[in-house]
Amino acid sequence: MDRATFQDRKTISAPMHAPLRHDSAHKHVAGTADYIDDMPEPEGTLHAALGMSDRAHAEIVSMDLSAVRAAPGVVWVMTGADVPGVNDISPSGRHDEPVLAEGKVEFHGQPVFAVIANTREAARRAARLAKIEYRELPHWTDVTDTLAHGAQLVTDPLTLSRGDADTALANAPRRLGGQMRIGGQDHFYLESHIALAIPGEDDEVTVWSSTQHPSEVQHMVGHALGVPSNAVTVQVRRMGGGFGGKETQSNQFAAIAAIAAKRLKRPVKFRPDRDEDMTATGKRHDFLVSYEAGFDDDGRIHAVKANYAARCGFSSDLSGPVTDRALFHADNAYFYPHVQLTSQPLKTHTVSNTAFRGFGGPQGMVGGERIIEEIAYALGKDPLAIRKANFYGEAGSARSLTPYHQPVEDNIVGRIVDELERSSDYQARRAAILDFNAKSRVIRKGIALTPVKFGISFTATWYNQAGALVHVYQDGSIHLNHGGTEMGQGLFTKVAQVLADAFQVDITQVKITATTTAKVPNTSATAASSGSDLNGMAAFDAARQIKERLVAFAAEKWNLPPEEIAFVPHHVRVGETLIPFADFIRQAYLARVQLSAAGFYKTPKIHWDRAKGIGSPFYYFAYGAAVSEVSIDTLTGEYQVDRVDILHDVGRSLNPAIDMGQVEGAFVQGMGWLTTEELWWDDKGRLRTHAPSTYKIPLASDRPKIFNVQLAEWSENAEQTIGRSKAVGEPPFMLAISVLEALSMAVASIADYRHCPRLDAPATPERVLMAVERLKHL
Amino acid sequence: MEIQSNTIRFVLNDEEIALADVPATRTLLDWLRLHRRLTGTKEGCAEGDCGACTVLVGRLLDGALVYESVNACIRLLGSMNATHVVTVEHLASADGALHPVQQALVDHHGSQCGFCTPGFVMSLYGLWLADDRPGRPEIERALQGNLCRCTGYEPIVKAAEAMAAARPSAVFDPIERMREKVTEKLAALAPKETIRLGAPGDRVIVPACVDDLAEVLAQEPKATVVAGSTDVGLWVTKQMRDLDPVVFINHLPELQTISLSPEGLTIGAGVTYTQACDALAGLVPALRPLIGRIGGEQVRNMGTIGGNIANGSPIGDTPPPLIALGARLTLRSTAGRRELPLEDFFIAYGKQDRLPGEFVESLFVPTPPAGEHFAVYKVSKRRDEDISALCGAFRIALDANGRVSAARFCFGGMAGTPKRASHVEAFLKGRPWTEETVSAARLAFETDYTPLTDWRASADYRMLAAKNLLTRFLLESSGEPARLARFEELA
Structure with a gap:
């Protein structure tokens, strides 16, 4: 496009709220988007591989690594004793997670040593040659075993309580209780973990790391090397997926690569094989939820008491905040007049579980929805009627207080559910399904409408801050950097839209750059769905500063009041004159205006007192609802998802195309968690589902056959977020609970809906068939 | 281009490649990424399950150039002779315009x-x-x-x-543009004599014809014979096994023949699932949906029926229906040919009736007599691209009175080998084909099988599902719908 045409255009290409495609889409399809393993390797690059424990819990009696050292191509074999700083990468500060195990191992697959060799293949081959002698100790891998063996905790539990749950339970007209197992989930990001460390001068090292949390990798690498943070630079342009799995789990790979690089004075790349990645890194926590509920004949809940016991693995990692968030979402969208919720973060001899999209919230919510289901089957009613009877009330009403004493002030769940119930034709379809099931012998159907209310903000309040660095160059081109990381969610695109909108230029004028700890320090993990909220605001703040300087400059130069200066598409309007943006910037430069700014943002209003269990940990809530319809085969337990309708709230969307992708993708990922994705440990404590051949995430042919997804276009964030948008990464994940409950209804048809099938998750075909069998014999 | 017996030659995008140094276990993916720096092709799992490494491979089938998607992560470089490898970098035009x-x-x-x-x-x-x-x-x-x-x-x-x-x-389109030239090129690259590469301990052998293959195996009875490498590829990427020599047979035209006679269908051992699908479905329509659930498209484009049998897995999906259909196997060596019923090939877990120097040459599937009922049911955690928890094949003939005159049932996933349900079959023989009979026959499964518990399913589930599949077979053979179909036309 020539300059004249460009200057005539009255709009910019991608303001906020435009459905712009992902900034890297062209490169993705062309195969030219570089991931860390695709970068040209510096000359002399060495490769690392892990030596892993083959015991779940044992003392290391001796380690004979001579054959490893003697193997072809091996340059160095590193053990925990070789860590120059502190052999610890615990993100919780509890010093319970070594880089490499020393003295004892606490899970099958725990990294014990690392091999550094000329090629990756040589390193992997050599790693198999170790002779390690162990003295075995008793191990327990699952929640039930652990509860039976002292129930040791990895971190402090949490209690949330309001009112008097025990008395209210005792006095309730009806009462029920039960247990539910909720399985974990592997992230299965398509790009496995990777780190490339390049040694620098003195104590310096640069690490390219596939991480959602560069600042923590920087901190951990420094800690393990025994050097200050200012010696370590961590960079990442993009990840091939993260989903929480690269929040803390990148530390290990980065630390090993950095230690070896400094020791050997050569670049070291560490890309574990898929099996090593899935064995040695943490997953979503599985839970055993024990619940009691008191309610009345109208289905109104009087009291809820529940305990959430979680398989945390051998160390604390993020299990504290994850199990906390489970409790924060045990209410989902429902008011519990009296409530007592407790967490039990259990130590198990398994890999340490970690963040995963929803961060405990999904498990909390599944437990809460099970209670709704139980009440519905106990009363012989549609679970949707029970839901509606228990929704939080209007802001300020007596029914608006959460178990953590934060009032729900932005409640739109009623409107979302009503609209979806109508648009999906829920009632007529449910009636048709009841009719179908009455006539069909083998195939049964189920339908369920479940809502989502998800709290947005890190519950660690200090994490709710972000920085951005924006430069405007003399030619009017803009350089954007911020602390958020791009893992596919479109964060970079959204923040670039914020900046393009602020300066009123085309988004092609904004250069998106790799996240690096050298440009924006002390960043938070790109997690908790907060990426756009925090970094969008930080970038907006940087733009504001530069624009204020530019306005002041123009006001002085052209002797006009500041109100007469405006940023309009591709121009700055100075009084009646339109100056092309680049020309205006050039003049500002010549007048020595600072054209660079560091933006900053911290979320207002939030506070949280964990000891008391009281506060307002969330800035706002995101809402949504889904209706799922399924068919099951009662002879084998096989099933399919026939139709899904979703109405989801993202406030005023920053980018509806990207947000739709988040909603659809999160739903299918959530569906995988609750259906076919099963983690299976054998009696030796060895995870046997550690690759896609054995661990089954959804395929294209598993997605709903009919999939109607809508954003609630009328919604606008009640709080002053960037463009009044809402976070989108995690909330829609939990829409998939509707699939689990629809399966449950199909199973319930076997016993004429008189019993809650108590279908555990994941509802594999086996669990569905076994639930059918149970109901047949009731 | 002159053919040399110590070189693997193929076309990569628009470039002719001749390699004299091909380690027996080098994967196509590693070669593309590490040696050619074609980094658009990714490694996601290195076991043929995620597809991030998908490339197209063109080869001549009966003189026609056919392009198929394959998993570069488990495809071995030594198997690429006379092919056209197309990677993602080849798609966009020189000016950057996308395909x-x-x-x-x-x-x-x-x-x-x-x-x-x-x-x-x-x-x-x-x-x-x-x-x-x-x-x-x-x-x-x-x-x-x-x-x-x-x-x-x-x-x-x-x-x-x-x-x-x-x-x-x-x-x-980059492929259409080059189609004629590539067809000529690949025709010229078919080996005229056996290609041998490498030194002892790390040898690649590409025989020129089946007679050469028999000779090679007579000399090298411990050779690893590789057709599709959908299994052997994992020995390399996951177990890091040393293999020597590796003998590639995926290109041999004699092993890719499919011939139909009134008596039945003969399929060469090197025929891929994709190639075999139409012919097998023509004979027994119920095999089409089953084949459509074996691996992913890439695996079906590489994996062969012969390989699925030869590797002796108890959870391969083709042996149960083939045994139920009474298929026979032809083994070949320099000593000649030997034919045996397929079910006799599987002796025990990890043990097959294959003598040193023998290889699977072909499979014969007899035409089922008219009027019989046949069904095959695969049960897995995820419908597609999953390994069976169990796979049951049922074939039954009824007499004029509705009594069972013949029954052949075979299951995978229920024992250490694909195994007939002989007690169930015997129980049914002569009894009326009714719900009462089936209900009573269920118990016989417990005599036939003692399944294991593993990550795919528990023993209890396998046993219950196996029994229920017999019920499903009864219902379906009497016209009652008894299973889910995502798309009716594929049922």
Whole structure:
């Protein structure tokens, strides 16, 4: 496009709220988007591989690594004793997670040593040659075993309580209780973990790391090397997926690569094989939820008491905040007049579980929805009627207080559910399904409408801050950097839209750059769905500063009041004159205006007192609802998802195309968690589902056959977020609970809906068939 | 180009390649990424399950150039002679303009993290070349071997529907543009004599014909014979086994013959699932949906019926129906040919009736007599691209009084080998084919099988599902719907 045409255009290409495609889409399809393993390797690059424990819990009696050292191509074999700083990468500060195990191992697959060799293949081959002698100790891998063996905790539990749950339970007209197992989930990001460390001068090292949390990798690498943070630079342009799995789990790979690089004075790349990645890194926590509920004949809940016991693995990692968030979402969208919720973060001899999209919230919510289901089957009613009877009330009403004493002030769940119930034709379809099931012998159907209310903000309040660095160059081109990381969610695109909108230029004028700890320090993990909220605001703040300087400059130069200066598409309007943006910037430069700014943002209003269990940990809530319809085969337990309708709230969307992708993708990922994705440990404590051949995430042919997804276009964030948008990464994940409950209804048809099938998750075909069998014999 | 017996020759995108140094266990993916720096092709799992490494491989089948999607991660470089390897880098035109397949993915927001995307592009490109009007069943089948963790697939499927219509001139397409030239080139590259590469401990052998193969195996009875490498590829990437020598047979025309006679169908051991599907389904229609659930498209394009049998797995999906159908196997060596019933080939877990120097040459599937009922049911945690928890094949003949005159049932996943349900069969013989009979026959499964518990299913589930499959077979043979079908036409 020539300059004249460009200057005539009255709009910019991608303001906020435009459905712009992902900034890297062209490169993705062309195969030219570089991931860390695709970068040209510096000359002399060495490769690392892990030596892993083959015991779940044992003392290391001796380690004979001579054959490893003697193997072809091996340059160095590193053990925990070789860590120059502190052999610890615990993100919780509890010093319970070594880089490499020393003295004892606490899970099958725990990294014990690392091999550094000329090629990756040589390193992997050599790693198999170790002779390690162990003295075995008793191990327990699952929640039930652990509860039976002292129930040791990895971190402090949490209690949330309001009112008097025990008395209210005792006095309730009806009462029920039960247990539910909720399985974990592997992230299965398509790009496995990777780190490339390049040694620098003195104590310096640069690490390219596939991480959602560069600042923590920087901190951990420094800690393990025994050097200050200012010696370590961590960079990442993009990840091939993260989903929480690269929040803390990148530390290990980065630390090993950095230690070896400094020791050997050569670049070291560490890309574990898929099996090593899935064995040695943490997953979503599985839970055993024990619940009691008191309610009345109208289905109104009087009291809820529940305990959430979680398989945390051998160390604390993020299990504290994850199990906390489970409790924060045990209410989902429902008011519990009296409530007592407790967490039990259990130590198990398994890999340490970690963040995963929803961060405990999904498990909390599944437990809460099970209670709704139980009440519905106990009363012989549609679970949707029970839901509606228990929704939080209007802001300020007596029914608006959460178990953590934060009032729900932005409640739109009623409107979302009503609209979806109508648009999906829920009632007529449910009636048709009841009719179908009455006539069909083998195939049964189920339908369920479940809502989502998800709290947005890190519950660690200090994490709710972000920085951005924006430069405007003399030619009017803009350089954007911020602390958020791009893992596919479109964060970079959204923040670039914020900046393009602020300066009123085309988004092609904004250069998106790799996240690096050298440009924006002390960043938070790109997690908790907060990426756009925090970094969008930080970038907006940087733009504001530069624009204020530019306005002041123009006001002085052209002797006009500041109100007469405006940023309009591709121009700055100075009084009646339109100056092309680049020309205006050039003049500002010549007048020595600072054209660079560091933006900053911290979320207002939030506070949280964990000891008391009281506060307002969330800035706002995101809402949504889904209706799922399924068919099951009662002879084998096989099933399919026939139709899904979703109405989801993202406030005023920053980018509806990207947000739709988040909603659809999160739903299918959530569906995988609750259906076919099963983690299976054998009696030796060895995870046997550690690759896609054995661990089954959804395929294209598993997605709903009919999939109607809508954003609630009328919604606008009640709080002053960037463009009044809402976070989108995690909330829609939990829409998939509707699939689990629809399966449950199909199973319930076997016993004429008189019993809650108590279908555990994941509802594999086996669990569905076994639930059918149970109901047949009731 | 002169053929040399110590060189593997093929075409990579638009470049002719001649390699004299090919380690026996070098994968195509590692060669592409590490040696050619073609980094668009990704490693996601190194076991042929995620599809991030998908490339197209062109080969001559009966003189015609056919392009198929394959998993570069488990395809061995030594098997590439006389092929055309097409990677994602080859698609966009020199000026950067995207291929319609790529453009459709961009337009429909089909990528998020982008790591799986080149693999999806290549699978969809394979579909685009083969089918200009794919419906949703065809699209889902083409994508069975590609995992995406971000999008939920909906935008990718929409892109696949949109791209079908987008067909500028053939010149635009890099494969169509080169088709004639490549066809000639590949014809010239077919080996005239056995290709031998490498030194003792690390040898690649590519026999020129089946007689050469028999000779090679007589001399090298411990050789690893590789057809599709969908299993051996994992010995390399996961177990890091040393293999010597590796003998590649995927290119041998004599092993790729399919011939139909009134008596039945003879299929060469080197026929892939994809090639075999139409012929097998022509004989026994129930085999089409089963074959459509073996691996992903890439695996079906590489894996062979012969390999599925020869590796002796108790959970291979073709032996149960083939045994139920009474298939016979022909083994070949320099000593000649030997024919045996397929069920006799599987002796015990990990043990088959194959003598040193023997290889599976062909399989004969007799035409089922008219009037019989046949069904095969695969049960797995995930419907597609999953290994069976159990797979049951049922064949039954009824007499004029509705009594069972013959029954042949075979299950995979229920024992250490694919195994007949002989007690169930015996119980049914002579009894009326009714719910009462089936209900009583269920108990006999417990005599026939003692299944294991593993990550795919518990022993209890396997036993219960096996019994229930007999019930399903009864219901279906009497016309009552008793299973789910995502698309009716594929039922």
